[in-house]
Amino acid sequence: MSPDLPLTRDLLLIGGGHAHALVLRRWGMDPLPGVRVTVVNPGPTAPYSGMLPGHVAGHYTRDELDIDLVRLARFAGAALIDGEVTGIDPEARTVTIPGRGPLAYDVASLDVGIHAEMPDLPGFAEHAVGAKPLGRFAEAWRGFLARAASGACPPQVAVLGGGVAGAELSLAMAHAMREAGLVPEVTVIEAGPGLSGVGAPASRHLRAAMDRYGVRLLRGARAQRVHADRVSLEEGAAVPAAFVTGAAGARPHPWLAAAPLPLEDGFVRVDSRLRVEGRDGLFAVGDCAHMTHAPRPKAGVYAVRQAPVLHDNLRAALRGMGGLRPYTPQAGYLKLISLGAKEAVAEKAGVTLAGPWLWRQKDRIDRAFMSKLIDLPRMAPPDFPRETARGVREMGQPLCTGCGSKVASDALGAALTRLPAPVRGDVLSGPGDDAAVLAHGTGAQVLTTDHLRAVCADPVLFARIATVHALGDVWAMGAAPQAALASVVLPRMSEALQARSLDQMLGAVAEMLAAEGCDLVGGHSTMGAETMLGLTLTGLSETPILHRGARLGDALILTRPLGTGTVLVAEMAGRARGADVLDMLHAMARPQGDAARLLASAHTMTDVTGFGLAGHLTRLLGPGLGARLSAAALPVYPGALEAMAAGHRSTIHASNARAAPVAGAAGPLLDLLHDPQTAGGLLAAVPEWEAEGLVAQLRDLGHAAARIGSVVERLGLILV
Structure with missing residues (x-):
């Protein structure tokens, strides 16, 4: 979509059912300019019902059963919210999702399926x-x-x-x-x-x-x-x-059965255009819908056939035009029922057949459906101009999100060396540490700023990650967060969408800061080419923890895994496993204030961000000191080693490797030491005798912490 065209309408897909998955695929091939698409689903995947018996029998793995909604959303340019809608207000056009404020829409569709729970049966x-x-x-x-x-x-x-x-x-x-x-x-x-x-x-x-x-x-x-x-x-x-x-029948989800919508035994009544009766901007498909014009049993085959009609009618509603297409369900359908082993019975129009060949036919049909949602079309990248300056094509890799888009370490370091020294007596440090240190009464105040390009399209999850990322500099200095200013950049959009975006993002920031005893006191907003969020923070400390404080023999502790940069690059390319991506994003959004307070006695500490573990570790070491890292001890996010081995590297990876070389066997694990991290872990040098107890306490708090090595009497870093 051209960045010059503003966003003016919100399309909300509630549920990751079969029809919505097919709509996302179509949308990715031909998006409607001006529309912001959001999918809400509990989890990163949606199981395909046709393959469930085969999965239970052991014929298919869980990955083969699941539709990867993270990958589909990326392909469609949509945001995926990991959550479950528990209420809808069709008058206000909002939905309720626990853990966040109301989510507004202009046009929405329901495809949440059914359940077979039996709440009235005791036990x-x-x-x-x-x-x-x-x-x-x-x-x-x-x-x-x-x-x-x-x-x-x-x-x-x-x-x-x-x-x-x-x-x-x-x-x-x-x-x-x-x-x-x-x-x-x-x-x-x-x-x-x-x-x-x-x-x-x-x-x-x-x-x-x-x-x-x-x-x-x-x-x-x-x-x-x-x-x-x-x-x-x-x-x-x-x-x-x-x-x-x-498995005794289909039941509507309780929240939907209680919704202020036209219902038939708890299922949403829709007309021949798949619109909810009396609601022009609301549609429903799949098992959660009751087709008043042509009632049918609950079966996935109808959702698959509904998808093209739903896609076209959503576009028409978003354009504000009439001419919605009618949906006419088939009179009957082929039932292919597995018989345990790889054989099946088929029934249609009064004819019944059975045998292994029918299971093979069912397998072909099911795999063909899934292949549409796995083997997504490779959209051609924009053509380069016929003539370019030297080096343009070599830098043609798409710009990374998060810290992968930082300025290279060499360029930044050179610029910082040319800055003048502080002239005020109450400015106690210049550039180079995690935060500036200012005199404040009998103690000190730390001051830092940081901002990110959006690492995901969910504005609330992104805001939480950006807040954790910015707070990392304050925590690493051993300071208590005090106050914050927010800087928000939104892509060009209507005032209504601006209000929705700011409400979600700033609400999430304020909530995260308040939990750390920090106030959001103001900031700045503007529109630009893409979504960005930055925070300027102050914190208070009696004795800030500074760089270069590591001592010979210290143990090195890292509070969370490595690999955010390479996984995010793989996700941008549609080559990451959605469950790995979403699990990692949730981990990145977890605050580390409790970990920082536990590590307050560290000799030195930093947060691992854009310059990778090796680059940030180098800044902790004093003259004549190096570090010996244990390959077996390094925590790594699931999917990170595979992504790195496949060549998914951030745009500043090479610069990081040049700035902080590591001796050791080459391979993806060594490469991860240079991977730029977003909302990365705290890296602390602590006395050897404290390390085991600190790691145990950190893990008790829920952090994936590990002792990753020691400070040694030799220059440089080595991975063994």
Whole structure:
């Protein structure tokens, strides 16, 4: 999208269901200028329902099951908010997400799916899990299978509900337990007279497969209570079970069933254009929607077919134009039901077939769907001008986010050496430490400033990371944060979007600062080419912790892992695993004030940011001292070594390596020592005898801290 075009409308996609995933793919190939897209989903992935039985049976890994929403959002130029909507105000056009303020929209779509929890069944919440949401079920199943395989619990499973989902899952679970060397005991508890959801021929195939696996079907049975080791039935009997799942029908999410929207049994009523009745700017698709013009059972095939119509109608609504397309669902669809092993039964239009070849057909269909969302089209980069100055093409790598976009260490260092020395007596230090030191009563005040290009499109998460990053300089000086000024740059956008953005970002900054006893007292805002956030901070300390204070024999402690630069570069290129990226961003947003207070007795300390671990460590060492680092002890973010090995390096990586060379075997771990960090860990030199206890206390506080090496009597750094 051209930076000259302002943003004027907010599109909010609530949920990462199949239809929304396909809309994001289409949007990435042809975005509508002027629209800011946000996706809200609990977690970085959305499981594909068609492959869940195969995953349970062991035919697919969890990664093969999951749609990577982080990667899709990057492709679409969208923000991904890791959270769950718990309320909607269609009049104000806002949604509620726990942990942040109201999120406003101009046009929104609901695709949150359904659940199979049974809150009215005593004991279900404590001892069972619904087959939907799929992600929670898949995680619970993996945990149970591991416990059963280790002998920690018996291989006993109860499935509440004898529809297609219950029968298919029972066979998948029985197959997986057999493959693990177990003798499974699986019972399907069905209140009706038999299996439901399929015709008699398909039902016979399912029953035959259940017989082969020893799956028991209890007909006309109703669960009364779920216990830790059994399910009590109304008839007085009990079914032994160490794992209980509910697959008895589709239920709307409680918040949606209570929403001020037109509902049908808790599902949102939509018209033939997929609009929520009476709400021009609100749409709903997938299992959470009830199509008033053509009611259909809850099945993912309808969501997939809805996606193109939803995409076009969202664009029309955002343009403020009429002419919405109608959606006409297919009269019937092909049911392909797995039978545990790699075979399936198919049913459509009264015809039923079964065999391994049908499982292969199902596998091809499912993998083809997922490949659309994994193998995203490579969008051609803008062409270089025909003629350029020398060096332009060599610097053609996209500018990194976060600290990867800093000015090179050599250039900055040279400029700082030419600055004049302080002339005021109450200015106790010049450039070179983490913060300037000013005389303040009997103690000192520290002063620092820092700013970042957006490391993610979620304005609240970015604001939290930027705040932690800026506070790092104050914490590293052993100071208590005092006051802050914020500097915000927003891309060109309408006044309404400006207000929304500032409210989210400044609210997050103020909240983070207040938790550290610091006040946000003012700042400056402007519009520019992209989103940026900076903070100027003061802090108070009796005796600031300065650089060059490391002593021979000191232990080196790092409070969080390395790798933010390379993972962010890989994410920009669409080559990082979304779960790794989101986990890392949440870790970056975690404050380190408690860690800094615990390390207050350090001989010297700094925060690891743009110049990498090696560059910042070099600044802590006094004359004649070096450092010996342990490769085995270095904490690393998941995905960082793989990203570095694949060549994903920040734009200042080479400059960092030149400024602070490290001896040791070449490889991605050594390269990580030069990786620029954003909101990186605190690096402290502490007395040897304190190190073990400090690391243990830091870990108790929730920090991924480690002792990474020692200060030695030799020049330079070495990795062993």
